[in-house]
Amino acid sequence: MSWRGPGxxxxxxxxxxxxxxxxxxxxxxxxxxxxxxxxxxxxxxTSPRFGTAGAQERDDRIERALETYRSMMKADPWSNPGMxxxxxxEALWRTPGGPKNVSLEGCDFGLGPGxxxxxxxxxxxxxxxxxxxxxxxxxxxxxxxxxxxxxxxxLITRPHPGAGTPVKDLGAxxxxxxxxxxxxxxxxxxxxxxxxxxxxxxxxxxxxRSGPMDFACSTCHADSGxxxxxxxxxxxxxxxxxxxxxGQWPAYRVSTSHVMTMQHRIYDCLWQMRLPEIExxxxxxxxxxxxxxxxxxxxxxxxxxxxx
Amino acid sequence: MPAKPRIRLPDxxxxxxxxxxxxxxxxxxETGIRKNADGSSIPRLLLHSFExxxxxxxxxxxxxxxxxxxxxxxSFFMKVSGPGEFEFVWIEDGGARITxxxxxxxx
Amino acid sequence: MWIKRGIAVALTVCIGAVGTANAQQNRAAxxxxxxxxxxxxxxxxxxxWVSRLKGDQTMxxxxxxxxxxxxxxxxxxxxxxxxxxxxPADGKLMGDWKRGEQLAQSGYGLRFTDSPVRETGxxxxxxxxxxxxxxxxxxxxxxxxxxxxxxxxxxADTKAVYEKIYNSQATVPCSLMPRFGSxxxxxxxxxxxxxxxxMSPDSPVNQR
Numbered sequence: 001m002s003w004r005g006p007g008x009x010x011x012x013x014x015x016x017x018x019x020x021x022x023x024x025x026x027x028x029x030x031x032x033x034x035x036x037x038x039x040x041x042x043x044x045x046t047s048p049r050f051g052t053a054g055a056q057e058r059d060d061r062i063e064r065a066l067e068t069y070r071s072m073m074k075a076d077p078w079s080n081p082g083m084x085x086x087x088x089x090e091a092l093w094r095t096p097g098g099p100k101n102v103s104l105e106g107c108d109f110g111l112g113p114g115x116x117x118x119x120x121x122x123x124x125x126x127x128x129x130x131x132x133x134x135x136x137x138x139x140x141x142x143x144x145x146x147x148x149x150x151x152x153x154x155l156i157t158r159p160h161p162g163a164g165t166p167v168k169d170l171g172a173x174x175x176x177x178x179x180x181x182x183x184x185x186x187x188x189x190x191x192x193x194x195x196x197x198x199x200x201x202x203x204x205x206x207x208x209r210s211g212p213m214d215f216a217c218s219t220c221h222a223d224s225g226x227x228x229x230x231x232x233x234x235x236x237x238x239x240x241x242x243x244x245x246x247g248q249w250p251a252y253r254v255s256t257s258h259v260m261t262m263q264h265r266i267y268d269c270l271w272q273m274r275l276p277e278i279e280x281x282x283x284x285x286x287x288x289x290x291x292x293x294x295x296x297x298x299x300x301x302x303x304x305x306x307x308x
Numbered sequence: 309m310p311a312k313p314r315i316r317l318p319d320x321x322x323x324x325x326x327x328x329x330x331x332x333x334x335x336x337x338e339t340g341i342r343k344n345a346d347g348s349s350i351p352r353l354l355l356h357s358f359e360x361x362x363x364x365x366x367x368x369x370x371x372x373x374x375x376x377x378x379x380x381x382x383s384f385f386m387k388v389s390g391p392g393e394f395e396f397v398w399i400e401d402g403g404a405r406i407t408x409x410x411x412x413x414x415x
Numbered sequence: 416m417w418i419k420r421g422i423a424v425a426l427t428v429c430i431g432a433v434g435t436a437n438a439q440q441n442r443a444a445x446x447x448x449x450x451x452x453x454x455x456x457x458x459x460x461x462x463x464w465v466s467r468l469k470g471d472q473t474m475x476x477x478x479x480x481x482x483x484x485x486x487x488x489x490x491x492x493x494x495x496x497x498x499x500x501x502x503p504a505d506g507k508l509m510g511d512w513k514r515g516e517q518l519a520q521s522g523y524g525l526r527f528t529d530s531p532v533r534e535t536g537x538x539x540x541x542x543x544x545x546x547x548x549x550x551x552x553x554x555x556x557x558x559x560x561x562x563x564x565x566x567x568x569x570x571a572d573t574k575a576v577y578e579k580i581y582n583s584q585a586t587v588p589c590s591l592m593p594r595f596g597s598x599x600x601x602x603x604x605x606x607x608x609x610x611x612x613x614m615s616p617d618s619p620v621n622q623r
Contacts, residue, residue, distance in 0.1 A: 059554065081379030084311040084334045164336055164378065204449055208478045210470035212525050212600050213593040216478060220555065228541050228553045257378035274525045276464035282456035
């Protein structure tokens with residue numbers, strides 16, 4: 001990379017200097033990944049004690065190294081490519097589309113038609129016009145269908161992107177709407193009788209074990225400090241931990257180079273649980289999301305998040 | 309519709325100040341190394357160059373390769389010489405260009 | 416006085432019985448509703464996939480009690496699940512630890528994108544530490560480092576670990592660990608290979 005500018009080249013901030021040696025183009029994200037992996041490996045293999053007595057110590061050091069890697073990714077929120085999908089979602093929101101050639105600016109997410117600021121913080125909620133409890137994606141789907149005339153079946157067939165491809169239009173719109181609640185706390189009342197039913201259903205589904213692996217959500221997500229391979233598992237049944245995590249979804253997933261929405265996240269969990277493909281906007285999916293949001297009540301919304 | 313690249317400049321800058329310019333562009337940055345399920349290679353299609361001009365003069369240039377992640381974030385620093393307009397160009401294999409312009413406000 | 420006591424006891428027993436019956440009925444009513452909602456969420460799933468949406472009697476109990484069953488249910492589950500354990504025909508419980516390590520590393524199989532032709536793995540490293548060399552291990556389950564060595568490679572422990580992998584519910588009712596054998600996830604031959612990984616003196620699990 002050549003520097004041509006007025007005056008001498010200025011070094012980048014201190015925390016990135018050691019990364020520039022690793023890569024020709026100095027692209028931060030790649031540098032962070034390399035450094036992150038290097039950090040983890042060096043900590044893991046230079047530990048003087050390899051006996052079982054040192055296992056907890058090594059686990060802690062690995063965990064701290066992973067946290068450093070993750071916070072390096074988060075340190076510059078502007079570097080989050082998920083912002084591009086927020087922009088795309090906003091453009092889709094404003095631009096007339098679908099067979100009816102109408103924008104989504106008339107869509108009501110619970111605070112009135114077109115009012116998106118703070119709407120996500122109040123979801124999921126019961127909508128009388130649909131006579132259903134809906135999360136942000138289910139509601140966006142509803143509006144795309146009812147306002148713009150899109151066919152629902154087309155929108156819910158293969159709704160989630162494959163690795164390396166960007167989030168689809170519905171997900172981008174939901175990500176935009178969700179990001180307009182950034183900085184606010186989750187505050188969905190979940191008090192309407194239908195909302196309470198949905199919440200109770202969500203809790204019972206969270207603990208429902210089935211399938212060839214006898215997995216429930218709780219199998220992985222009902223204890224503190226556990227991880228699958230090197231991926232820590234948030235303890236969703238504990239509000240403390242739920243509050244830190246739920247508000248980061250939709251999130252940009254580095255491993256798949258795209259934004260993953262909450263419906264997609266749950267779909268993907270069920271894939272790993274050896275269960276079939278859950279339908280976007282199904283009552284069961286909204287119920288699970290309601291349970292997670294309830295556990296995360298008071299937690300900050302910060303979208304898009306950045307995940308492995 | 310693909311998203312426009314994101315450009316982040318400070319709201320305003322003083323002459324002589326060193327500022328950071330941040331850019332983010334949507335691109336799959338296909339390396340040519342990945343394979344389809346049937347074993348065939350997914351062809352390479354990268355943004356191979358990024359060029360930034362200020363007031364018509366080149367101030368930063370980068371050659372990007374297969375090591376650069378999808379949706380690249382590139383930032384660089386510049387000492388402000390006066391008011392002007394930035395022009396950012398990303399060039400794809402095959403010659404297609406993505407161009408963005410933004411004016412720098414001087415305090 | 417005895418009559419009063421008798422009536423008091425009888426009333427308590429009756430209310431208790433009715434209460435339990437109601438509680439069971441409520442659970443059954445809720446359960447039916449949940450089943451219906453679950454099925455509706457997977458409209459394109461074939462019959463085999465739909466059958467995965469509901470756990471068996473043991474899993475229903477574990478779900479109801481959030482994996483902390485009463486003493487009575489603990490006994491019932493243990494007894495029921497132990498009956499399901501099948502042993503190798505030749506009586507040999509240990510296979511090839513090298514294959515066991517491959518199985519422990521592989522998380523492939525039984526997902527809706529997986530091919531039934533390719534071998535299903537045990538995915539042990541998802542939840543457990545096994546060999547010293549593998550740093551990418553999970554912590555949902557306890558570390559299995561030096562598993563056989565700690566147990567002095569005893570025959571009794573070899574049998575116990577075979578049973579645990581085949582059907583963990585037999586030893587720990589409502590254990591988080593899948594019933595690899597009875598649920599048909601792993602074959603007996605595969606389980607033997609994993610037993611060897613844990614219990615063979617040559618296995619890297621038991622090396623310093």
